[in-house]
Amino acid sequence: MSPVTLLPTLLDALTAFLIVLGGAFALIGSWGLARLPALMTRLHGPTKASTLGVGGIILASMLWFAHHGEGASSHELLITLFLFLSAPISANMIAKAYIHRRFRRCSAPEDVETELPAPPGERTDWATFGAPEPSETSERCET
Amino acid sequence: MIARLLPHPGLTAMLLVMWMIVFNSLNPGVALLGLVFAVLVPLFSAPFWPERARIRFGWPLLAYVLLVVWDIVVANFQVARLILFKRTRDFRPAWLSIPLELHSAEAITVLAGTISLTPGTVSVDISTDARHLLVHALHTEDPEAEIAQIKTRYERRLLEIFA
Numbered sequence: 001m002s003p004v005t006l007l008p009t010l011l012d013a014l015t016a017f018l019i020v021l022g023g024a025f026a027l028i029g030s031w032g033l034a035r036l037p038a039l040m041t042r043l044h045g046p047t048k049a050s051t052l053g054v055g056g057i058i059l060a061s062m063l064w065f066a067h068h069g070e071g072a073s074s075h076e077l078l079i080t081l082f083l084f085l086s087a088p089i090s091a092n093m094i095a096k097a098y099i100h101r102r103f104r105r106c107s108a109p110e111d112v113e114t115e116l117p118a119p120p121g122e123r124t125d126w127a128t129f130g131a132p133e134p135s136e137t138s139e140r141c142e143t
Numbered sequence: 144m145i146a147r148l149l150p151h152p153g154l155t156a157m158l159l160v161m162w163m164i165v166f167n168s169l170n171p172g173v174a175l176l177g178l179v180f181a182v183l184v185p186l187f188s189a190p191f192w193p194e195r196a197r198i199r200f201g202w203p204l205l206a207y208v209l210l211v212v213w214d215i216v217v218a219n220f221q222v223a224r225l226i227l228f229k230r231t232r233d234f235r236p237a238w239l240s241i242p243l244e245l246h247s248a249e250a251i252t253v254l255a256g257t258i259s260l261t262p263g264t265v266s267v268d269i270s271t272d273a274r275h276l277l278v279h280a281l282h283t284e285d286p287e288a289e290i291a292q293i294k295t296r297y298e299r300r301l302l303e304i305f306a
Binding site: 025028029031032035036037038040041043044045047048051052055073074075077078084085087088089091092095096099117119120124125126127128130 | 161163164165167215216219222223226227231234236238240242255256258259260262263265266267268269270271272274275277279281
């Protein structure tokens with residue numbers, strides 16, 4: 001094979017490899033979401049799918065459109081950027097909602113699960129427990 | 144004059160680059176309109192960031208981005224192996240409480256985002272005095288070593304970038 005025909009073949013092979021790699025990681029991430037036992041461990045599955053899974057497919061898309069389509073497209077870079085900005089925040093909000101429901105700090109001490117470590121220091125707690133009450137009549141601690 | 148017109152040069156540069164990427168062109172007309180917005184948006188959004196972070200753009204920042212990308216790839220393979228081959232009862236999930244030396248909100252946000260993006264760890268919460276970060280690890284044999292690794296690998300570099 002001459003070098004001129006070899007290069008597109010190599011690029012196609014690389015594109016195919018990246019698609020398979022991305023798909024495999026998205027699949028493993030989803031499998032992790034399904035099989036891991038508790039919410040906090042399950043949360044680790046999707047963060048993986050959204051980084052290397054989507055990353056591989058986006059790289060493949062850039063390669064493919066660079067030599068088959070109407071030229072290189074930079075939009076994939078933006079997809080990656082926005083994904084990397086939003087994925088940690090959604091994981092963070094889910095985790096905060098979880099610990100807020102699971103570990104109540106205002107109930108009797110024996111009800112407080114000891115799994116979650118408190119931050120060292122006298123007058124401090126994790127921010128989700130330490131937020132000021134919305135109003136004086138809040139019934140957050142009554143239940 | 145320049146400082147008043149461009150209160151946040153980094154933000155201006157970033158907006159212009161993003162504008163060019165959205166339009167996917169290097170056309171001067173596109174660049175000119177982008178420049179208008181890149182100058183106007185920081186001026187009008189100034190009240191939202193009274194104390195802005197000082198970031199050193201340069202080699203340490205680039206090195207940090209490359210390090211994080213590399214770590215994401217490596218950690219993906221590690222976590223994939225855990226998910227595929229480790230029995231559920233052998234998992235040792237752990238809560239890690241990471242003492243912070245970083246002070247600015249922006250630096251802590253970047254650290255928390257980095258921890259969440261690298262598979263195997265998710266940052267959950269920050270203490271009310273902003274001196275500890277709560278992190279959940281999917282599987283760790285030695286929590287102390289995990290904390291030490293996050294501090295030396297990411298936080299020490301961020302201390303140089305956010306000066």
